[in-house]
Every structure is written in structure tokens, then in C-alpha cells.
Amino acid sequence: MKLATWNVNSLAVRLPQLLDWLAANQPDVMVLQETKLTDDKFPHAAIAEAGWQAQWFGQKTYNGVALLSKSAATEVVRNIPGFADGLARVITATVDGVRIAGAYFPNGQAPGTDKFEYKLQWMRALRDWLEVELARYPKLVLLGDFNVAPDDRDVYDPVAWAGQIHCTDEERDQVRKLLGLGLVDAFRLFDQPPKSWSWWDYRNLAFRRNQGLRIDLILVSEALKPAVQSCTIDKAPRKNERPSDHAPVVLTLA
DNA sequence: ATGTCACCTGGTAGGTGA
Numbered sequence: 001m002k003l004a005t006w007n008v009n010s011l012a013v014r015l016p017q018l019l020d021w022l023a024a025n026q027p028d029v030m031v032l033q034e035t036k037l038t039d040d041k042f043p044h045a046a047i048a049e050a051g052w053q054a055q056w057f058g059q060k061t062y063n064g065v066a067l068l069s070k071s072a073a074t075e076v077v078r079n080i081p082g083f084a085d086g087l088a089r090v091i092t093a094t095v096d097g098v099r100i101a102g103a104y105f106p107n108g109q110a111p112g113t114d115k116f117e118y119k120l121q122w123m124r125a126l127r128d129w130l131e132v133e134l135a136r137y138p139k140l141v142l143l144g145d146f147n148v149a150p151d152d153r154d155v156y157d158p159v160a161w162a163g164q165i166h167c168t169d170e171e172r173d174q175v176r177k178l179l180g181l182g183l184v185d186a187f188r189l190f191d192q193p194p195k196s197w198s199w200w201d202y203r204n205l206a207f208r209r210n211q212g213l214r215i216d217l218i219l220v221s222e223a224l225k226p227a228v229q230s231c232t233i234d235k236a237p238r239k240n241e242r243p244s245d246h247a248p249v250v251l252t253l254a
Numbered sequence: 255a256t257g258t259c260a261c262c263t264g265g266t267a268g269g270t271g272a
Contacts, residue, residue, distance in 0.1 A: 009272085010260055034272085036261075061261055062271075107272060115271095147272095202258035202272090245259080245272080 001096060001253040003029045005143040005216055006237075007104070007199075007246035011035040011064070015043050017240055019050050021248065025234075028070050029095050031102025033145045033246075035064030042066065057088045065091045065144075067102050083125035085118075090126070092133070098224070098253075099137035101130070103144035110165050119147070123174035131181055138223040142183060145199075145246065146217045150175045150185060154214035156195065166213055183219035186231040186251050198233050199246045207238055218251045227254040 004027040008014040011032065022030065035042070035058050042056040047068060057078045058064030065088055067073055073093035080090055092101040103126065108119035134140055148171040152158035161167045179185065187196075197212025206212060220228055229252040238247045 013260075034260095109271085204255090204257060206258095242259090 001029070001098070002027045003031075003100065003141060003143065003218070003251045003253070004248050005031045005033070005102065005145070005218060006248040007033040007145040007216060007244060009034045009036075009244045009246065011037055011043065011066075012041070013242065014244055015046060017237055017242075017244070019046065021234075021237060022047075022050050022052060022068070025248075025250070027068075027250070029098075029100055030068045031091070031100070031143055032066040032068070033064075033102070033104035034062075035066055036061060037064055055091055055093055057091050059088045063088045063104055065089060065102055065104055067091045067093050067095075067100065069093075069095045071096055073100075080122075080125050080129045082129065083122065085122070089122075094137065097139060099133060099140040101133070101140070101142045101144075103142065103146070105145060105147040107147050108165050108171065111163065111168050111170070116165070116170075120170055120174060123171075123178070127174070127177050127181065130178070134181055134221060138221060140183075140221040141218065141224065141251070142178070143218040143249070143251070145215060146175065147215055148172060148175050149213045149215050150217070153194075154197075156197065156211045156213070161213075166215055178219060182222045184222070184225055186218045186220050186228050187214070187233075187249070189225075189228055190231060196233055197247075198249055200238065202245050207243075216246055216249045218249055220251070224253065228252075229254055
């Protein structure tokens with residue numbers, strides 16, 4: 001089983017690239033973030049024609065998530081139950097016996113801002129809800145744009161980024177609390193090339209200089225960990241014309 | 255170099271968010 005996550009930064013702009021990527025990679029499940037589409041504009045017909053069913057949950061201008069799957073997605077949940085923030089950030093469903101939560105974590109802007117506090121609150125709510133989900137669905141994957149670089153290995157310049165957004169102790173503590181549920185960062189189950197990033201700023205020629213962060217993560221539950229066969233970042237779409245600023249991350253399960 | 259991209263409102267640019 002192959003699962004993937006990609007922050008497409010506008011599905012209206014990136015649909016052709018998504019269809020190319022699906023055709024070339026044939027994932028069983030793919031979650032998308034920052035579709036930036038209201039539900040009536042979601043391109044479900046083009047995606048169905050390519051061979052994937054879709055569940056989607058969006059809003060105007062910001063956020064928006066989707067879950068594509070080869071086989072049917074059941075027990076679909078939108079957002080974090082009990083945490084009503086009105087923003088389209090999470091879509092969860094069961095596919096082929098695996099509970100899959102695709103998430104677009106808040107950016108958080110900067111430490112000390114209201115958006116930063118909201119990010120921490122949101123992460124606490126996600127943790128509390130996933131604890132309940134895991135009890136019911138031991139085979140669970142949480143994947144998406146976490147907007148947190150868990151470790152200094154995940155940052156091209158850890159000194160410059162120390163204490164900055166995506167790299168604060170508070171955000172990293174919240175990621176550790178998610179891992180404390182019995183989840184593991186699948187990317188780090190394997191030897192990886194140093195300087196592996198999933199996001200590069202559009203500015204400053206950051207991709208050319210390989211100045212990025214690894215903020216797109218795939219966490220798997222203990223029950224699934226023995227089945228993990230690989231976890232890789234696909235930099236190829238970042239080399240496209242009009243790329244997303246994020247690269248897809250791919251997990252294969254036995 | 256606060257250096258790009260995407261989207262909005264309401265316009266032939268400026269603001270917001272990332």
C-alpha cells in the first residue's frame with residue numbers, strides 16, 4: 001500500500017501537476033493540503049477520470065484538504081471533532097483497513113502572536129482526539145503539512161531558525177506529544193540523505209540553494225510500524241514550472 | 255533584499271497569508 005501527502009498550494013493552479021504525479025506514482029491514498037477551493041469547485045470529475053475516489057473539505061482562499069483513494073474511503077470525519085474553528089484543515093477516513101488522517105497544521109506566523117497560540121491549541125486538540133481514534137483504530141497514519149520541523153536535522157540553518165516559527169520548543173514539544181501517543185516519524189525509520197527537506201521558500205532561490213525545512217511528515221502507529229517499507233521525499237515536482245513550494249512525501253506499507 | 259507566489263478586493267495596485 002502506497003500513501004502520499006502533498007501541500008499543493010492551490011489545487012486550481014496545481015491540478016495538472018497532481019494528475020501527472022498520480023499517473024506516474026499510482027498511490028493507493030493521497031492527501032492534499034491547501035487546495036484553497038470551496039467544495040463546489042473541487043475537481044472531482046478529473047480526479048475520478050484518473051482513477052481515484054475523493055473526499056474533500058475546503059473553503060474560500062485558505063486551507064482546504066482532500067483525501068484521494070483507489071478504493072472506497074469510509075467513516076469520513078472532517079476537522080477535529082469538538083474543536084470548531086471553522087477552518088478546513090483535517091480530513092480522516094478508513095481505507096483498506098487503515099485509518100488515515102490528512103492534516104494541514106496552522107502556520108502559526110510567529111511566536112508571541114495569536115496565531116501561534118491558536119497553533120498550539122489546535123495541536124493539543126488534535127492530540128486529544130487522536131488518542132481516542134487510536135483506541136478505536138490501532139492501524140493509523142497521520143500525515144500532512146505539520147508546519148513544524150521536528151529536529152535541527154530538519155532545518156537547513158538551525159542557528160538562524162532557532163526559536164523561529166516551525167522550530168520553537170513549544171511546537172516541537174507538541175510534535176513530541178503526538179509521538180507520545182505511540183506514533184513514529186516514518187522518514188526517520190530509514191537512513192536518509194542529509195539535508196532532506198520537504199519545503200523550500202519561493203524566495204531567495206531557496207530550492208536552487210537547497211535551503212529548506214522538513215515540515216511535511218508521515219507518522220504511523222505502533223501497529224503499522226512493522227509494515228513500513230519505505231518513506232521518501234519526491235523532490236521532482238519542485239522542479240516543475242510553477243511548482244508548489246512543498247514536495248510530496250511517500251510511504252509504502254507491506 | 256520583506257528577494258515569491260496565490261488569492262482577495264476592487265483595480266489596473268495594495269493587502270493578507272504563507
